Amino acid sequence: MAGVSPSQQSWWPEAASSWSAAERELLARLRPDRLPAHVAVIMDGNGRWARQRGLLDRIRGHEAGIDSVREITTSAAQLRLRALTLYAFSKENWRRPAREINALMALLTRFLVAERPELMGNNIRLQTIGVPADLPADARAALDETRRLTAGNSGLILNLALSYGGRDEIVRAAAALARAARDGRLDPDRIGEAEFAAALDTAGLPEPDLLVRTSGENRVSNFLLWQIAYAEIYVTPVLWPDFRRAQLLEALIDYQRRERRYGMVAEPAH
Numbered sequence: 001m002a003g004v005s006p007s008q009q010s011w012w013p014e015a016a017s018s019w020s021a022a023e024r025e026l027l028a029r030l031r032p033d034r035l036p037a038h039v040a041v042i043m044d045g046n047g048r049w050a051r052q053r054g055l056l057d058r059i060r061g062h063e064a065g066i067d068s069v070r071e072i073t074t075s076a077a078q079l080r081l082r083a084l085t086l087y088a089f090s091k092e093n094w095r096r097p098a099r100e101i102n103a104l105m106a107l108l109t110r111f112l113v114a115e116r117p118e119l120m121g122n123n124i125r126l127q128t129i130g131v132p133a134d135l136p137a138d139a140r141a142a143l144d145e146t147r148r149l150t151a152g153n154s155g156l157i158l159n160l161a162l163s164y165g166g167r168d169e170i171v172r173a174a175a176a177l178a179r180a181a182r183d184g185r186l187d188p189d190r191i192g193e194a195e196f197a198a199a200l201d202t203a204g205l206p207e208p209d210l211l212v213r214t215s216g217e218n219r220v221s222n223f224l225l226w227q228i229a230y231a232e233i234y235v236t237p238v239l240w241p242d243f244r245r246a247q248l249l250e251a252l253i254d255y256q257r258r259e260r261r262y263g264m265v266a267e268p269a270h
């Protein structure tokens, strides 16, 4: 391909040979040594996507959103990211109409079963954060089985936030630490940030380096409140069902243009 030297291509995922020319051009602009380890995504805009197409049923938007979930997950695995966390269902989403909740649960269940070959083929391990015990029995069963099947995979961790709220997660962690202290298993004087982080649902995962929100809203919406302390935030007007591989690559390119300082000053030039 024009402008892409063989050395640039050496780290490329094998699958990139079947990507479009435009996607490969975006890929050529990425530096493999500066990829984020963990990308977290607030998948927003499914309802607006359906409405823009004159579809009266918002659920059509969620259905289309599943295709984005598949493409972004597979692409993240092929780019060898460590973790991808998707905000699939929030605590607040239980307040939506029952019909929409049921449709989302059915889509999730179908996804968890149908995507098993894709997850296995791409060495992806499924995990969850939130309170999956809140989900209906068939969704829980599909989740447990897919988690079990993929537990030995060593590539991307696909982390689905299900019945998740950031404040709820922090409160559950605080309660767990308080119980441990009460039972004499933990000295309260030894609780620091690391101990607190280890009590969160995301224990063991790197913190998100990049938080993507689709559909243009500049809000965090109770997502990963502790974990995004130093994340770079990327808001795109693109609606989630239109957020595909090219849009992910654009977000990664934008991320790589940023200078992350973690409250420090930039390295002095020598």
Ligand code: FPP
Residues within 6 Å of the ligand: 043, 044, 045, 046, 047, 048, 049, 058, 062, 065, 066, 069, 086, 087, 088, 089, 093, 104, 107, 108, 111, 160, 215, 240
């Ligand atoms: C926000 O769009 C999206 C959701 C509430 C759910 C996201 C769910 C999916 C993409 C499908 C299921 C997920 C998986 C992982 C299988 P919205 O309905 O708030 O859109 P709007 O703001 O335009 O109304």
